[in-house]
Amino acid sequence: MTHATCPRCGGRLARDNDTGRCTPCQAAERDRLSTPPVVPANFWDHEPVRLALAERHLGRVIRAYRCHPYHGRVALPQSVVAGWLGITQAQLSRVENGPPVVHLDRLAHWANLLGIPASCLWFGLPGQPYRVDDRAAEGTADDPYAHGAITEQGKLPAMVVTVEGASTGGGGATDRRRFNAMAALAGLAAAGHPYLMTDPAEVPRNIGMEQVRLASSLVQDFRRADAAAGAVQLCDIAVQAHARLSNWAARAHYSREVGDALQSALAELGIQVAWLAIDAERRPEARPYLNEAITRARIADDPRMEVQALTQLSMLLRESQPGESLHCAEAALRVSARWATPRLTTLLHLRRAHTYAVLTDAGGFSREMTxxxxxxxxxxxxxxxxxxxxxxxQEVNGIQGLSYLALERPDRAAQSFRALIANPSPGHRRNQVLYTIDLADAAYQQGDTNEAARIALDVLPAVRQMNSGRVSRNLAQVRAKLAALRDATATTREFVDAYDRAVTV
Incomplete structure (x- = not known):
């Protein structure tokens, strides 16, 4: 007679064991209700799991995961796995049985949570290089991830080159901006988003998950391009893309499952458009996109997208409506209370700390910063x-420095900015340049105008390389302050002259 063995450790099971697990393995997994187990490498070689991964359907991967023999003869309940994922059992049922999830943040979050190896995935994980598979390399017509919609990490999509090439277009400012946007949209179409340049009467009347996946990947293209080309060049392009996709979605037909995914994808694109508008110093244009994103996130029952929009709205309203800014951050804390990670909670408290400083509430600032x-x-x-x-x-030091400036404590602000600059974050160059300019402002407010001019002169070449309205505005403000000095020194005149030459080139 052949004895059954425990699928977890390989040990032989007693004849009367009807659980499918040996006693030690049952004891080792008593905490499985709170966290996913660490599974062996060969777990992912199980045939149902491999098939689900090949179908690029994370819901089916989760179902295969729950039913894996590793967990015993009884599959993991949906309610348990849903608790890990931060969703309800009903939502998990829709994820498993409905169309594929396309929201990249959610895909990465759940894949990380379950410990799915990056080599098994069809999308990249944060901090890990993305491996382009054979299908993407071949550019098959039926694969929505082909045609450059997802590129290797560090490789710029075609749209960046197109934007740069379009920037020499003639005509007035409005015509030139429209020319740039339309030329870049053509580049996006060539890079895997053909619906952006199709006549509205000719776009498909039905939207499926393949179109939603393309819309979601468009956000990643904009993020990469923003890091390379800057928001000033990209803002009009993103506005045009959002308008075309929204109009298409309003006219097309789709199922409820596709509709939820589409709402999340459009919400994320709206948040990206709002960010580009903020960084391009077109702040009044940003709020409608964030309001729309919150509405779409609620329709799709997507709290993570709602929190992302609320977090950005809190930043947008800080100067003009600080009270509402506080409410937005508080709402984001409330919505994310069950699943927020320390970094997300840190960001929300930073939003509140900076807003309290704008309100000159030093106590509130101190509490939130702590x-x-x-x-x-x-x-x-x-x-x-x-x-x-x-x-x-570095970001915490930067927000602390900005808050001290708002509280009229330039000495403390300078300390925070110098701590940040002494230990830079290589992956966030734009913020590094912004906070360096703020250090120059802090030096000016302390009365050390020569130091302010020296810092501003040193950072001027980096500012010229960035297409960020916020960066340009902050340096222009420092220049205006130094140019207005009655007792200008050789150092302050040197910076003002260098700045004026740079902006006229």
Whole structure:
């Protein structure tokens, strides 16, 4: 007679064991209700899991994961796995049985949570290089991830080159901006988003998951291009793309499952458009996109997208409506209370700390900053969403410095900015340049105008390389202050002259 064996450790099971697990393995997994187990490497070689991965359907991967023999003869309940994922059992049922999930933040979050190896995935994980598979390399017509929609990490999509080439177009400012946007849209169409240049009467009347996947990947293209080309060049392009996709979605037909995924994808694109508008110093244009994103996130029952929009809205409203800014950050804390990682919580407390400083509430600033630092000390988490990747010690020092400037404490602000510059974050060059300019402003407010001019002169070449309205505006403000000095020194005149030459080139 052949004895059954435990699928977890390989040990022989007693004849009367009807659980499918030996006693030690049952004891080792008593905490499985709170966290996924660490599974062996060969777990992912199980045939149902491999087939689900090949179908690029994370819901089916999760179902195969739950039913894997590793967990015993009884599959993991949906309610247990849903708890790990931060969703309800009903939502998990729709994920498993409906169309594929396309939201990249959610895909990465759940893949990290379950420990799926990066080599098995059809999308990239934060901090890990993306491996382009054979289908993408071949550019098959039926594969929505082909045609450059997802590229190797570090490789710029075609749209960046197109934007740069279009920037020499003639005509007035409005015509030139429209020319740039339309030329870049043509580049996006060539890079895997053909619906952006199709006549509205000719686009498909039905939207399926392949179109939603393309819309979601468009956000990643904009993020990469923003890092390379800057928001000033990209803002009009993103506005045009969002308008075309929204119009298409309003006229087309799709199932409820596709509709939820489409709402999340359009919400994420709206948040990206709003960010580009903020960085391009077109702030009044940003709020409608964020309001729309919150509405779409609620329609799709996507709290992570709602929190992302609320977080950005809090930043947008800080100067003009600080009270509402506080409410937005508080709402984001409330919505994310069950699943927020330390980095997300850190960011939300930073939003509140800076707003309290704008309100000249030093006590509120101090309380929120203490909470932010306490959360940051808990370290990064495998469930961190992509949009909080910039939250680190340098960013905390930067927000602290800005808050001290708002509280008219330039001495403390300078300390924070110098701590940041002494330990730079290579992956966040734009913020590094911004905070360096703020250090120049802090030096000016302390009365050390020569030091302010020296810092501003040193950072001027980096500013010229960036197409960021925020960066340009901040340096222009420093220049205006130094140019207005009655007792200008050789150092301050040198910076003002260098700045004026740079902006006229």
């Amino acid at each position: 909470k932010a630092r306490r959360e940051l000390e808990r370290g990064p988490h495998e469930d961190d969403l992509a949009f909080v990747s910039f939250v680190n010690e």
